[in-house]
Amino acid sequence: MTHKHVLSSAYKLIGIKSGVIVAAIIALALLPLYGSAHAINVGILVFSYLALGQMWNLLAGYSGLVSLGHQAFIGIGAYTLAVVTVSYGGGFFMSFLISIVIAVLFSLVISFPIFKLSGVYFTIGTWIVSESVLMFFRNWRFVNFDAGMNITRAFRIPQENLYLGALALGIVSVALVYFILRSKMGLSLMAMRDNPAAAEVRGVHLYKTKLICFLIASTFITITGVLLYMNIAFVMPGPAFGIDWAVSMVFIVVIGGIGTIEGPIIGAAIYVFLRQFLFNFPGMSLIILGSIAVIVILVAPKGIMGAIHGKFGFELFSVRRKMED
């Protein structure tokens, strides 16, 4: 093939890719028109979990921040929604805004102690933070202790609206990570993913870059928490701050492919469908999910997307730099 041919087929491929992406987004946005109520419910979960997975991927896959504590932010989102709408009679928009402010402040505050830790100590640190927040909410009269709160205002939200909200969050999470990776910060993140110590020697500010990722991920997970609890409509400390959230984020990213943009998309879909299916086998579900994770790690250590990329070099969202552009 001549140079021109290679170029034109490359352009064709890019054209096909963006065409497929746009068509998929339109088809998904129109789902409420043709999909069943069940499909819409599944959609809400898939896209919410996609947002969670994508953010956990930004933390663990690129910044090396393996957190088992980000359920704290889901809980914070859930309780912000409950307190703003129930205790103060505020609206959903207000809940989102306030949750963002709280998330940024809270992640800044906890970043001071936990960023002093590294590796597995960081992971344990995040977990301890989230357990402490859980304890605090359990003993907080204002939020009704362990008994929880009914988010009454969320009872009458049409499922279609929640679906569109979740879809938007899912798409924005993917787009956000994509544009971050295309930016100057993304170059440093990819270098950090491959070798943090070498990245620092080349002039990359590890602390600053990690902190920015931490703030972004924490905030986005909080927003997703608000949306998830607009659907659940009832919040108790145990489930809202439960480690299950973190486990699902880990599962989604590890199965789909850590450090890839596409990974969490595949991972979230697989996770939600598996959970639906395993609903019929209570008690077995954790064992089955765990076994699947182990098998994938053994067969494809970099997850499904890592294996596809390794074999065929295929990427849906390429962030490769070129000399010419």
Next chain:
Amino acid sequence: MNVILTAEDIAVSFGSNHVLKSVSFELGAGEVLGVIGPNGAGKTVLLNVISGIQKADKGKLVFKGQDLLKQSVVQRARNGFGRTFQIPRSFSQMTVFENCLVGAVFGRDMTERASKQKVREVLELIGLEQKKYEFAGKLGLLERKRLEIGMALTSDPKVLLLDEVAGGLTESEVTEVLEIVRRIKSSGIGIMWIEHVLQTMLSGTDRVMLLAEGTNVISGLPEEVMASPEVERVYLGSADNILKRKRKKFGAGPEKGDCENRE
């Protein structure tokens, strides 16, 4: 000599292992200072101290009138220190072009767009222009060593620290590396070059320093240093090397108590 880097009485220890006891030297602009010494002498540790990834217990490191030891790793990179790693540390899931881009963008704090010209020049210099879109993890040893030099060079260093960039290469490959270093030197960069390959020390450096027993034993013109009794005693004639030569000659297996594991 226009001195750009001065080290005074640098010491580093790991627990009771006093690797560097007192090291002092000067490096001039456009000068290539060779560093030789037996395995485990602390050559790499010295480079780590200069680039900031290893803390010194004491000593002074002066660059442009500032005490470098007070600066962070990133500050030093941006102030003009580039280095290679003995075991290449390229970003394996990034392309050759992107690897060099990291140094150009973050080593100089510039935009990606403004850094491409620099990367283009460096790729041409290190001879990896043709392979710019290959993933670093897929490169062979010679290419990875060249890429190490490239990544260090794109940050526009004033001082370049090379750690065994010619080790493990064939003779003709070594000649190519020598040529690359010669071209870098001609642009006025001060180079500190650790190497065991004697050919590089004799024909590629202006001065050679022997590092052994925790200190800079001697330094001077390459031929003088190489012929000195100190080098014969602590380096060329050291127990390790005698053992190694013997084994080569007689094909004997590893002997008890030798120092193989240090390599």
